[in-house]
Amino acid sequence: MRKNTLTRKNNGYIIVLIYFKTGKEVDIMAICFSKIVTEMKASELTPILALTARPDIISFAGGLPAEETFPLQELKETALQVMEENGKEALQYGLAAGDKELRGAIADRMNGLYGHFGMRTLAADDMMIVTGSQQGLDIIGRIFLDKGDVVLVEKPSYLGAIGAFDFEGANYVEVPMDKEGMIPDELEKILQTTERVKFIYVIPNFQNPTGICWSKERREKIMEIVSRYEIPVVEDNPYGELRMEGEALPPLLSMDPKHLVIHSGSFSKVLAPGMRLAWVVANEKILSKMTLVKSATDLHTSSLIQREAAMYMKKYNLSAHIKENCKLYKHRRDVMLDALKTNLPEYIQWTHPEGGLFLWITLPADWDARELLMMAIDKKVAFVPGDCFFPVSGKRNYFRLNFSYNNDERIKEGIRRLGETIKTYAETKK
Amino acid sequence: MRKNTLTRKNNGYIIVLIYFKTGKEVDIMAICFSKIVTEMKASELTPILALTARPDIISFAGGLPAEETFPLQELKETALQVMEENGKEALQYGLAAGDKELRGAIADRMNGLYGHFGMRTLAADDMMIVTGSQQGLDIIGRIFLDKGDVVLVEKPSYLGAIGAFDFEGANYVEVPMDKEGMIPDELEKILQTTERVKFIYVIPNFQNPTGICWSKERREKIMEIVSRYEIPVVEDNPYGELRMEGEALPPLLSMDPKHLVIHSGSFSKVLAPGMRLAWVVANEKILSKMTLVKSATDLHTSSLIQREAAMYMKKYNLSAHIKENCKLYKHRRDVMLDALKTNLPEYIQWTHPEGGLFLWITLPADWDARELLMMAIDKKVAFVPGDCFFPVSGKRNYFRLNFSYNNDERIKEGIRRLGETIKTYAETKK
Incomplete structure (x- = not known):
């Protein structure tokens, strides 16, 4: 009995209740989990x-x-060269926002890909590096969402994003889509009638799970609504460069006069997922909050991996x-x-x-x-x-x-x- | 006016209030942040x-x-060999819990270091890999803490841990320590009178910031109390092996019949922090929750870095x-x-x-x-x-x-x- 008495004093009434209810020894470890984690189960x-x-x-x-x-051989060469030229820096602590050289290389590359669509010119400080795009989604969820806040998603949407936002207690509204992408009228209807919408999460290029690519006209219409309602949009773009036919289309980021788009890019599908390397472009206010969370989350993404990606982009032709x-x-x-x-x-x-x-x-x-x-x-x-x-x-x-x-x-x-x-x-x- | 009317419909009364209060255009981006992130500021x-x-x-x-x-040369050799022998696996997605070979190698090493102190024999499945010990602390915070829950910490304690737990809205009670470590009577007094204590966070070896190393007797007394109260203890051990004089002391993990200790070890201080590689040993129930959060956080730690660490441990003598x-x-x-x-x-x-x-x-x-x-x-x-x-x-x-x-x-x-x-x-x- 003594143990349970002590435990009760220590952890308060919840444990007393459960103790009397089960009449068995208290499973203290289960009781101690946070509410959201207690409810959360691994998917069946x-x-x-x-x-x-x-x-x-x-x-x-x-x-x-x-x-x-x-590219095994290229990445081997890259790893060698990083160790020889920058070994000490690559093995030391780095910045929460990520390696500046890598960010600069990504900015240059994005300027080359999307500048002609009218995207604002990006520099290293317009983005941060994350440990795979999943981490970007997790951090986005953490900076925006309180329990019960609403995320608008395509119907259907990516389960990994839903998994991340679930940990912040998000509610969802599914915005209908057709083969051209999210339907503007449906989005507007939902925005007019839904409270606590924190952001819209979309995958305009070769969506996961449907493979649908939003038409240019659809992108423009959706961004017109987004700008009018001033709602942040998370543009998740892991597949954008994996185009097998047809013309490249402008990212939402290039139709964003109010800097409401949070654009996520990743090396996972174009170089190697085992590197766990991705980036997020966003306005300064959002980046400063995200970097704050990033510091608390894992300090920064592996300096070694970041240096290797920067070196790979320098030595080889990623495109x-x-x-x-x-x-x-x-x-x-x-x-x-x-x-x-x-x-x-x-x-x-x-x-x-x-x-x-x-x-x-x-x-x-x-x-x-x-x-x-x-x-x-x-x-x-x-x-x-x-x-x-x-x-x-x-x-x-x-x-x-x-x-x-x-x-x-x-x-x-x-x-x-x-x-x-x-x-x-x-x-x-x- | 139209824009603000729409915004109001969309985001509810909070925005209306702020709009009328400032009389200026609403700063929608700031308003949208979660409560905890809004309050959180970068340290001055x-x-x-x-x-x-x-x-x-x-x-x-x-x-x-x-x-x-x-060890630049050794890590270069390691990187080469990983690419040659396991390149495809090292570059592909991996398990949320981490590379099984690496976990096995860490388990073996810990058994060698601490088995003779009576630590239970560890296997790969007794731990998970995290992206630096900071991520372990963050995930521990997320699985245990609801806003207002209490973490007991040494007085003083590590600011990075406090930074991680802050994001879950933790409250703290500082447990006094002397040059032998945390003072048992003080801990017991606090446990008897404090509600909502979720866990105790300690760094028994060469503590950050004080450099203090808990005496063996103190470890035993603290763990006797911990076992009696059945409170999880996070034993953060990044510095344990950096002993310059005196005898190695048993980790709390070796005095833990009820498996209440969550032991965090790291490669950052003994190999290279730029790898962002650490591990957490805990009971099965805790690990399953942590792995769930890990999946939502960054899917898994870089397969490449994990393979390199495993290969390094195989090829060279880390000790x-x-x-x-x-x-x-x-x-x-x-x-x-x-x-x-x-x-x-x-x-x-x-x-x-x-x-x-x-x-x-x-x-x-x-x-x-x-x-x-x-x-x-x-x-x-x-x-x-x-x-x-x-x-x-x-x-x-x-x-x-x-x-x-x-x-x-x-x-x-x-x-x-x-x-x-x-x-x-x-x-x-x-």
Whole structure:
């Protein structure tokens, strides 16, 4: 008894209640967690998707770039040269905002890519470096969101962003989209009637999960509304440069007279995700808050990795490298599109993305992609069921396929298995 | 007017209030920040300490390891070998908990160091990898703390930990310490009378900022209380292996039958801080929550850096490397202690640490180390004033000196300047 008496004194009434309720020894460790973490559970998908790491399962679930694209030799040379020329600096503590040389190189590159669209000229101090774009999203959530605040997202939207904002207790409103992107009238309607909107989160280029790329006109209309309502917009752009066909389109950042856009770019999909390296462009006020959180979060991103990226950009041609990657991805996309056409019944629909890593499949309205996934795993193929991408509506008749990671043979065989699974599932629906 | 009307509809009454109050255009960006970030300001020390980066100023302010200790050649070889043997894996996405090989290597090393003290045998799954120990502290704050929850800290305690916990709205109680460490009776008194204590945060080895190392008896007494009250303890141990004299002492983790200790270790002070690599040992329940937050925070720590650390530990003898570092640090500590003896008046006191990176200076009770710092910067020497390390009492008559970073000449000259500053300041106090 003595132990529980002491514990009670120490931690207050909550523990007393639980103690009497269970009549068992108090599980002090569970009680001590913060409210939001207590409520938060690992997705029930986690163990299912963990299965997909089995080599006998062909997984289209991850968002992994093709390992064939990693410039091993170049990065080896780069690592050597960094150690030889800047070893001590690369191994020492650095600035919270990130290595200035790297930021300058990214600014120059973005000016080259987007300056002709009218983007304001960027310099090193217009951005900060983060440990992968996930960290940027997490920090954005932390600087803007109090519990119950609202984030507007595309319907559907990226589950990793939702995962980050969930930790701040965000609520979501899903803004309908069509094949040209977010629908302006719908956004305006929601802005007029929704309180506590802190920001809009969008992925205009080859969206995750749908692969949709917003049209130029749509971008302009949405930014006109954004400027009028003065709402910050998070433009998440990990896939923008992975364009396989069609013309490059201006980023929202280039249509932003009021500096409301927080633009996130990443090396993960164009160089190597294992580096965990990304950047965020934003106005000074937002950057100063983000840098404050960054300091408390991990002080700064690895100086070594930052130096290596800066050196890589100096020594090699990143744009040429990305262009090569896109050839491979276009090929794999086409292999997957062909295989879908061959193996899936005509009442199943899918997107035809001009870039990025994903296809989005629409099933008949009464189908459930989670049920389908369980069957698919039996047939040794996997995908991400769509409901994870709808934080409010949780729609069940969609799923996402990744086409970048697997080679031709695995894509063909995987889609064949998927076709079989769908036929079997369709039987149960008759 | 239209813009503000729209804005009002969108963001609710707070904005209306501010709009009418200022009569100026609403600063929507400022209003949108979360409560905690709105209140949070960069320390007023930041611009002052930024000055200390000027090469003419000898700074004892940072906690930087000596760059002479970085094993450049070995890390170059390591980077090469990782690229050659494991390049694709090192550049691809990895597990949120961290690279299993690295975790295994750390577990083995800790078993070797602490097994004979009775620490339970650790395996890879008893820990997770974090992007520097700062990230571990941040994640610990996030899993445990709701606004207003209490963290017990040593008096004084590490400002970086306080900075991380501040973002969760923590309150603090400072537990008095003497030269043997935290005082058990004081801890027990506080535990008996304080509600909402979520955990105790301590640095038993060569504490930051004091350099104090807890005695073995003190560790046992504190852990007896911890076990009785079942309060989680965060044992932050970045400096434990930087022992220059005396016998190694058992970590709290080895006196922890109830698995209440969350033990944080780091490569920053023994290998290279620019890698941003650390680890956290904890019970399964805590680790599963921490891993959940880690996924939302930055997915995982750089696979490349993790592989390099694992490879370094396999190829080289980290313990021998640390032993060499300690020789240099002992020498520098002694140079600083000698210089203090020569240059400082006898009524100033300082600690004589057996390890770590810091000395702690006690000024007469009515002196103010912030005032002293302003004078010191005029004389081109810098330190961290002590109030940052007292989250509640904000005591002003202390400051922290780092002895690891500067070479002998700079230490001697810096302490000479410090002595002059103190003499000048003493005049103003007469």
